Amino acid sequence: MKKNILSLxxxxxxxQGVHAKVSTQQAQQLGKNLTAIGAxxxxxxxxxxxxxxxxxxxxxxxxxxxxxxxxxxxxxTITKANLEQxxxxxxxxxxxxxxxxPDTYKMPIHVTHRSASVPTAIKEKAKKNAISADLLANxxxxxxxxxxxxxxxxxxxxxxxxxxxxxxxxxxxxxxxATIPVQRDGSFTPIKxxxxxxxxxxxxxxxxAQDDKNILFYYSSHIKSPARLTGNVLLVxxxxxxxxxxxxxxxxxxxxxxxxxxxxxxxxxxNTEGMRTSDQVDMFNGAPDRYNWKLVGKKEIYIPYNxxxxxxxxxxxxxxxxxxxxxxxxTRYELHRVWHVEATLKEGARHIYGKRVxxxxxxxxxxxxxxxxxxxxxxxxxxxxxxxxxxxxNTPWYSAITNYDLQSGRYMAELNxxxxxxxxxxxxxxxxxxxxxxxxxxxxR
Numbered sequence: 001m002k003k004n005i006l007s008l009x010x011x012x013x014x015x016q017g018v019h020a021k022v023s024t025q026q027a028q029q030l031g032k033n034l035t036a037i038g039a040x041x042x043x044x045x046x047x048x049x050x051x052x053x054x055x056x057x058x059x060x061x062x063x064x065x066x067x068x069x070x071x072x073x074x075x076x077t078i079t080k081a082n083l084e085q086x087x088x089x090x091x092x093x094x095x096x097x098x099x100x101x102p103d104t105y106k107m108p109i110h111v112t113h114r115s116a117s118v119p120t121a122i123k124e125k126a127k128k129n130a131i132s133a134d135l136l137a138n139x140x141x142x143x144x145x146x147x148x149x150x151x152x153x154x155x156x157x158x159x160x161x162x163x164x165x166x167x168x169x170x171x172x173x174x175x176x177x178a179t180i181p182v183q184r185d186g187s188f189t190p191i192k193x194x195x196x197x198x199x200x201x202x203x204x205x206x207x208x209a210q211d212d213k214n215i216l217f218y219y220s221s222h223i224k225s226p227a228r229l230t231g232n233v234l235l236v237x238x239x240x241x242x243x244x245x246x247x248x249x250x251x252x253x254x255x256x257x258x259x260x261x262x263x264x265x266x267x268x269x270x271n272t273e274g275m276r277t278s279d280q281v282d283m284f285n286g287a288p289d290r291y292n293w294k295l296v297g298k299k300e301i302y303i304p305y306n307x308x309x310x311x312x313x314x315x316x317x318x319x320x321x322x323x324x325x326x327x328x329x330x331t332r333y334e335l336h337r338v339w340h341v342e343a344t345l346k347e348g349a350r351h352i353y354g355k356r357v358x359x360x361x362x363x364x365x366x367x368x369x370x371x372x373x374x375x376x377x378x379x380x381x382x383x384x385x386x387x388x389x390x391x392x393x394n395t396p397w398y399s400a401i402t403n404y405d406l407q408s409g410r411y412m413a414e415l416n417x418x419x420x421x422x423x424x425x426x427x428x429x430x431x432x433x434x435x436x437x438x439x440x441x442x443x444x445r
Contacts (some may be wrong), residue, residue, distance in 0.1 A: 005294035012141050014322060022153045028128040030152055036123035038130075038152035038163075038363040044300060048112065048335050052363065055117030063422070067308035069332075074108040080300070087334060089302050091359060093371035093382030100406055101324045107297035112334040113306055115389040116363035116396040118148075122168045126152045135159065140289040141241035142166075143297040145282035147201055149365060157293030157341040161358070163365040164284060166216065170393035172198035172429045176419040178317065184409040186323035191229060193271070194420070195221040198429045205430045222442050230254065233242040233432060233443040234265065237315035242287045250436050257434045267351045275412040276381070276403045277352065282356065283385045283401065290351050298337055301359055303368035305334040311399040315417040326402055326413055332388065337362045338369075345375075353380070361387065364396040383406050393425035430442035 023192050030036050030408050035052055043051040056068075087095060089419035100284045133150035134143050139158040142150050151159035156407050159319045178190035178238060198365040200212035219236040223229045231254025239245045249262040266286050268277040309315065310330040320326050338359040345354050355373040364387065372381040387398040388417065399416040416422035432438060 008263070014223065021132060021134060022130055022155070023154060024131055025236060026153055027127060028372075030127050030130060034153070036152070037118060037126045037149050037364070037365070045336070048298065049337060050112060050114060051112045054109060055363070056115045056389045056391050058117065058119070058391065060392050062391045064388075064390040064392045065266070065311055065313065067312060068308055069110070069308065071111065072110055074110055076109050077106040080105070086175075087300070089300055090300060091369050091371055091382075092335050092379060093357075093369060094302070095104070096379050096406055097325065097382060102411075104322075104328075105325055106328045107302060107333045108328065108331060109302055109333050109335070110306070114363050115306055115390060116387075117394055118168045118396075119394050119433055122148050123154070125149070131297065135162070135243075136241055136243055138289050139293070141239075141243050141286050143241065145240065146356050147199060154295070154339070156287060156293040157343070160295060160339050160341050160342075160360060160365075161284065161293055163284075163289050165288075167365040168395055169197070169397055170390060170395040170423075170425045171202040172196075172204075172425070172427045173393075174421070174424040174427045174429075177414055177416045178419060179272050180317065180321065180413045180415060181275050182321055182411050182413060185321065186321060188321050189226055189249055190317060190415075191226065192224040193221050194224055195219065196429055196433060198427075200431075200432075202429075203431055204428045205432075208431070211431065212239050214239050214245055218429075220434055220439055220442070231443045233327070233439040234262070235436065235439045236265070237434065238286075240439075242289075243433070245288060250439065252436075253441045254443050257440075259440055264399070268350075272412045273407065275410060277381075280370075280372075280383060280403060282398075283370055283383060284356075288343075290349040291356070292346055294342045294344070296340040296342055298362070299340050299359070300335055301338045301369065302333045303336050303338060303359065303361060304331055304384050304386040305336060305361075305368075307388050307399045310386055310415070311388065311417050311422065315415060317415060317418055320415060321413060324402060324409055325411065325428075326400075336368070343424075360397075366396060378407075380407060390425065393423075395425075397423070403432055 043296040067431040077098045080098045091256045125146045129150045130152045133145040152158045175195040180190045182188045199217045200215045216238040221234045223232045233252040235250045237248040251262040252259045341358045343356040353372045354375040357371040359369040370383040374380045383403045404411040
């Protein structure tokens with residue numbers, strides 16, 4: 001029987017407390033027993049999760065949307081009828097979806113491929129960060145940190161969340177997507193958005209220590225449709241030390257032709273017509289200071305993975321969207337090891353979610369599933385991040401995100417298949433593209 005090296009490491013670190021940095025000796029596990037960014041290299045005991053062999057090879061000339069696993073049929077499909085057999089490898093939120101939609105909800109389970117990969121430079125920074133990066137007071141920021149993955153050998157839940165927040169997403173990119181609020185009967189009107197994203201290290205006019213030293217990334221999004229929202233623009237300067245300098249955000253309202261500061265774009269402010277909170281975008285983002293984050297351990301869970309079908313150009317929104325949930329025939333689930341983290345609202349803190357339970361893919365640090373509870377302790381919303389590896393950019397990212405409201409029957413789906421140039425990497429973006437003057441210009445109807 002194989003020795004579960006990472007479980008032993010995790011238990012040891014938990015026993016030591018919540019110190020951020022690890023020793024040089026501990027960091028030597030990276031690239032040996034652990035991948036360079038902290039996943040367990042070995043297979044699981046049953047072989048249903050294979051050993052990590054490097055992920056999909058980077059190729060800038062490869063069409064990233066080609067489904068290289070299209071020939072694979074599901075190993076089996078979980079339905080309400082056979083749910084009991086698979087509950088140990090599902091989250092409470094996933095189980096609740098079967099209970100809520102017993103006649104239509106299903107999960108096609110495929111063979112596991114550990115396809116995630118990141119550039120060598122990110123791996124090297126993760127190793128360096130492991131022995132240098134620290135959490136600031138209350139964990140609401142980082143210090144001695146370089147670009148991505150501060151805690152490749154995490155010692156607590158908060159460090160794991162920071163790994164998700166800071167994970168590599170391909171450098172400078174232009175994104176086109178549809179954020180779709182879906183009514184209970186399945187009707188919908190897509191909100192189509194064009195966005196620019198760049199960490200300061202990838203700006204074409206270079207990294208400026210004075211301007212960029214506390215910036216995690218720059219982001220702007222421009223609404224293209226529907227007409228009532230066209231021309232509205234959001235600008236974000238996401239900070240690293242959020243104690244001394246909270247997130248900077250501005251909104252341009254096309255109707256008023258004014259740019260205003262938008263400090264409310266954070267925490268539980270409504271997003272996507274109230275179907276998710278601002279900090280649910282990208283599964284979780286922003287300051288983590290309102291919650292206590294507990295590392296429960298590691299689990300083997302069926303999570304959405306290698307989700308190429310849902311982003312295929314032949315996949316139309318009207319076919320994907322349905323009442324209650326998306327058409328699960330467009331999904332693919334695989335068994336992967338995940339970090340299991342529970343966040344409980346701090347006494348005196350305000351948020352609509354009393355508890356959040358997150359499951360993060362060990363190979364990419366992306367949140368794969370998130371269960372959200374109300375203040376009565378009732379399961380409220382279930383989110384899934386459908387992951388794929390963009391071979392041309394050597395990065396994992398979401399090809400789709402869903403957020404289901406179990407109480408109302410409404411949901412939000414973030415899709416890309418009908419958008420031209422859904423993900424354009426290695427784009428020429430300058431610091432001046434992320435100014436209030438720039439969003440005023442881009443927002444004119």
